Amino acid sequence: MxxxxxxxxxxxxxxxxxxxxxxxxxxxxxxxxxxxIEKTGKLNGLIIHVKSFxxxxxxxxxxxxxxxxxxxxxxxxxxxxxxxxxxGNFAEHVASHFINATIKHFSFDxxxxxxxxxxxxxx
Numbered sequence: 001m002x003x004x005x006x007x008x009x010x011x012x013x014x015x016x017x018x019x020x021x022x023x024x025x026x027x028x029x030x031x032x033x034x035x036x037i038e039k040t041g042k043l044n045g046l047i048i049h050v051k052s053f054x055x056x057x058x059x060x061x062x063x064x065x066x067x068x069x070x071x072x073x074x075x076x077x078x079x080x081x082x083x084x085x086x087x088g089n090f091a092e093h094v095a096s097h098f099i100n101a102t103i104k105h106f107s108f109d110x111x112x113x114x115x116x117x118x119x120x121x122x123x
Contacts, residue, residue, distance in 0.1 A: 001025065004032050011036075011044035012118055020057040023064040030068065037075050045078040045118030046101070051108050052085040073099035078121045080114035082106045 002025035003016040013033055017025075037043060056062045079101045081087065102121060106114045 002029060004029050006032055006036060008036060010115075010119060011040065011042070012047065012115065013043055013045070014047040014049060017048075017050050017054050020054050021061050021065065022057045023061045025061070026064045026068045030072075033072075037072075041075070043076045045080065045121070046076050047080045047082055047111070047114050047118070049082040049108070049111055049114075050085065051083065053083065053087045069099065073101060076101045078118045079103045080106055080118060082108060082111050082114045084108045 001018045002021060003018060005014045005016075006012075007014070015029070033043065056065065079099075081103065083105070084107055104114070104117060106117075
């Protein structure tokens with residue numbers, strides 16, 4: 001399951017995975033953010049807030065995740081990984097070479113710092 005919160009005023013989406021991600025999680029996420037992106041042209045930021053990355057429930061979920069990134073990465077200015085998982089450091093140093101967004105890693109308890117960073121980033 002993926003909890004999604006869209007702050008339309010600030011253009012920031014917060015994601016909180018609960019358990020392994022399914023392919024349906026990405027369809028539900030797209031149904032929430034795609035109308036906003038269509039209206040505004042972009043998201044200022046995306047926050048992934050999770051203590052440790054839960055993984056995917058199937059190969060199909062992983063493929064859907066990769067397609068989601070491919071279809072949306074140019075429309076997101078900043079991505080904050082707010083996690084104590086090693087994937088946060090990986091994303092900040094490696095994934096930034098493959099996607100358009102600026103990526104920054106924060107420890108799990110620094111959610112508010114991540115919001116402030118996105119709000120202060122004008123890309």
